[in-house]
Amino acid sequence: MPNIVVLVKQVPDTYSERRLSDSDHTLDRDSADAVLDEINERAVEEALLIKEAQGGEVTVLSVGPDRATEAIRKALSMGADKAVHVSDPALHGSCVIQTSKVIAAAVGKVDGVDLVIAGNEATDGRSGAVPAILAELLGYPQLTHARKVVIEGTTIKVTRETDEGLTHLEASLPAVVSVGEKINEPRYPSFKGIMAAKKKPVETLTVADLGIDAGEVGLASATSTVVEAAPKPPRAAGQKVEDEGDGGAKIAEYLVGQKLI
Amino acid sequence: MIDLSVDEEHDALRATVREFAREEVAPVIGDLYEREEFPYALVAKMGEMGLFGLPIPEEHGGMGGDYFALCLALEELARVDSSVAITLEAGVSLGAMPLYRFGTAEQKERWLPPLAAGTALGAFGLTEPGGGSDAGATKTRAVRDGDSWVVNGSKSFITNSGTDITSLVTATAVTGTDDNGRKRISAIIIPSGTPGFEVSRKYSKVGWNASDTRGLSFTDVRVPAENLLGTEGRGYAQFLSTLDEGRVAIAALSVGLAQGCVDESLTYAAERSAFGHNIGSYQAIQFKIADMEVRTHTARLAYYAAASKMLRGQPFKKEAAIAKLVASNAAMDNARDATQIFGGYGFMNEYPVGRFYRDAKILEIGEGTSEVQRMLIARELGLAG
Numbered sequence: 090m091p092n093i094v095v096l097v098k099q100v101p102d103t104y105s106e107r108r109l110s111d112s113d114h115t116l117d118r119d120s121a122d123a124v125l126d127e128i129n130e131r132a133v134e135e136a137l138l139i140k141e142a143q144g145g146e147v148t149v150l151s152v153g154p155d156r157a158t159e160a161i162r163k164a165l166s167m168g169a170d171k172a173v174h175v176s177d178p179a180l181h182g183s184c185v186i187q188t189s190k191v192i193a194a195a196v197g198k199v200d201g202v203d204l205v206i207a208g209n210e211a212t213d214g215r216s217g218a219v220p221a222i223l224a225e226l227l228g229y230p231q232l233t234h235a236r237k238v239v240i241e242g243t244t245i246k247v248t249r250e251t252d253e254g255l256t257h258l259e260a261s262l263p264a265v266v267s268v269g270e271k272i273n274e275p276r277y278p279s280f281k282g283i284m285a286a287k288k289k290p291v292e293t294l295t296v297a298d299l300g301i302d303a304g305e306v307g308l309a310s311a312t313s314t315v316v317e318a319a320p321k322p323p324r325a326a327g328q329k330v331e332d333e334g335d336g337g338a339k340i341a342e343y344l345v346g347q348k349l350i
Numbered sequence: 351m352i353d354l355s356v357d358e359e360h361d362a363l364r365a366t367v368r369e370f371a372r373e374e375v376a377p378v379i380g381d382l383y384e385r386e387e388f389p390y391a392l393v394a395k396m397g398e399m400g401l402f403g404l405p406i407p408e409e410h411g412g413m414g415g416d417y418f419a420l421c422l423a424l425e426e427l428a429r430v431d432s433s434v435a436i437t438l439e440a441g442v443s444l445g446a447m448p449l450y451r452f453g454t455a456e457q458k459e460r461w462l463p464p465l466a467a468g469t470a471l472g473a474f475g476l477t478e479p480g481g482g483s484d485a486g487a488t489k490t491r492a493v494r495d496g497d498s499w500v501v502n503g504s505k506s507f508i509t510n511s512g513t514d515i516t517s518l519v520t521a522t523a524v525t526g527t528d529d530n531g532r533k534r535i536s537a538i539i540i541p542s543g544t545p546g547f548e549v550s551r552k553y554s555k556v557g558w559n560a561s562d563t564r565g566l567s568f569t570d571v572r573v574p575a576e577n578l579l580g581t582e583g584r585g586y587a588q589f590l591s592t593l594d595e596g597r598v599a600i601a602a603l604s605v606g607l608a609q610g611c612v613d614e615s616l617t618y619a620a621e622r623s624a625f626g627h628n629i630g631s632y633q634a635i636q637f638k639i640a641d642m643e644v645r646t647h648t649a650r651l652a653y654y655a656a657a658s659k660m661l662r663g664q665p666f667k668k669e670a671a672i673a674k675l676v677a678s679n680a681a682m683d684n685a686r687d688a689t690q691i692f693g694g695y696g697f698m699n700e701y702p703v704g705r706f707y708r709d710a711k712i713l714e715i716g717e718g719t720s721e722v723q724r725m726l727i728a729r730e731l732g733l734a735g
């Protein structure tokens with residue numbers, strides 16, 4: 090009966106125009122609709138599948154501003170049992186290392202954790218580093234980029250997918266797993282789930298509650314900061330080839346020239 | 351004190367269905383529509399989400415929500431596609447709700463759970479080839495023979511009646527005459543596959559092309575006496591109350607289509623350039639979109655008002671008729687304006703607004719024509735004809 094913590098993050102909807110604030114280049118949270126990051130929906134789904142097969146409990150953990158409760162509610166309406174929400178103005182502008190320290194401390198507040206499941210990379214910051222840093226801080230094995238997770242007793246088996254191929258990993262629980270896009274198809278919450286979610290417990294903590302000094306987190310002491318961000322320049326116009334009966338040959342010539350064939 | 355705000359849970363449901371429509375329906379519906387294919391995979395997913403059980407209590411396999419939750423789901427679906435929305439609307443408000451409202455404990459236990467789960471669909475057979483608005487002119491007859499009803503007649507334009515997962519049709523039929531010589535109309539549950547119950551090929555329709563609409567014929571169809579739904583002779587009154595609710599649902603669906611026209615037009619107005627500027631910078635386009643927004647907003651308020659009275663248990667017949675009339679007009683007008691904004695592309699099936707245009711017209715006809723709505727409103731104002 091694994092006791093699972095799922096890390097979730099509220100991010101700006103990729104469907105809307107996302108911006109950084111002018112003043113400190115942190116996320117402009119008012120510029121876009123805020124949603125539960127899709128990869129986190131898959132992390133929650135994987136936790137629920139494990140729970141449905143083997144029992145246990147699923148706790149959602151989020152570090153984020155007050156409005157992140159919407160993302161937490163969504164995870165609870167999908168079927169997670171309870172939530173821990175670390176919300177503190179001091180966290181504004183925290184880097185991945187600071188954030189991971191806070192997450193590690195918050196995981197410590199949940200009794201008897203067997204497994205931490207995260208998405209492999211959020212759609213906003215895209216550092217993709219939190220699961221690994223967290224595993225290091227907790228002293229847990231890290232099984233990242235999972236496309237398949239199997240738990241047998243105290244052993245976890247993960248199939249990791251990379252561009253090069255599949256790697257089969259095995260470790261002892263407790264462990265940190267990060268999941269990729271292909272792990273599963275997340276469920277949509279039902280109305281029953283939505284109604285049930287509002288009765289589920291959400292524990293709200295500040296960094297002080299976690300025994301962390303406010304000066305250790307936030308933009309001022311971050312290990313890295315965003316200096317500037319600009320959209321990619323538009324793609325230059327392509328090369329036009331007039332087909333005068335030899336279009337096929339010209340395309341082949343071009344592809345050979347680019348070493349594509 | 352007046353409050354038209356939507357509570358947190360209903361709002362979360364709306365957001366969920368919006369995401370479903372955007373992620374699951376939008377990418378596949380164009381092809382299904384063109385091939386006139388019923389969206390089985392989408393219906394299965396909607397079933398898993400519990401959409402078919404929204405207003406049905408949990409003891410019958412539903413979600414324990416209310417009719418307004420169904421309305422919000424319909425609005426968000428129709429924002430993207432009306433075939434999927436009408437499949438849900440007919441499945442719940444015409445297929446499942448009459449059973450829930452008028453069924454015996456045994457009937458509910460037998461039929462409701464699969465309907466609420468969306469694994470089966472129920473249809474409602476009211477309209478006949480010779481009578482649409484004049485529903486009292488029902489010619490289908492059911493005659494009691496021992497422990498059975500024997501049904502003969504035919505029905506037209508019946509949504510969800512011929513899918514692979516259709517489990518039943520509730521058909522209205524004349525079961526006798528009262529002392530004043532008026533027809534006694536009753537509702538009878540006819541399970542799919544009953545001998546003599548034939549379902550015709552799908553109609554070739556102007557719109558709603560991914561939904562299932564068929565004609566039905568009954569030739570000496572024999573069903574057990576216990577398949578009578580509700581009270582013998584009360585079938586007419588029962589379906590009138592079913593239709594009052596259904597009108598609010600169709601109003602919500604119409605608002606969705608009207609909103610979809612606004613969504614698409616806003617996107618296009620920002621992208622499309624003519625005479626050196628985005629067309630959205632021209633007043634001709636701005637005023638059209640402003641008018642579309644006004645119609646959508648007004649129609650939404652009208653259906654919220656009707657739903658609010660309905661959920662409070664107050665009389666809502668007039669408000670339902672007003673909402674249906676206003677919202678279907680808004681849908682038709684917005685579809686016309688949106689296709690105009692899209693110009694030649696608006697006439698192409700590959701753009702959603704062309705589909706919206708084809709899907710809008712039926713909203714002024716189905717579940718009571720606009721003329722019937724005016725009749726009802728006038729009657730509610732005390733004008734007798």
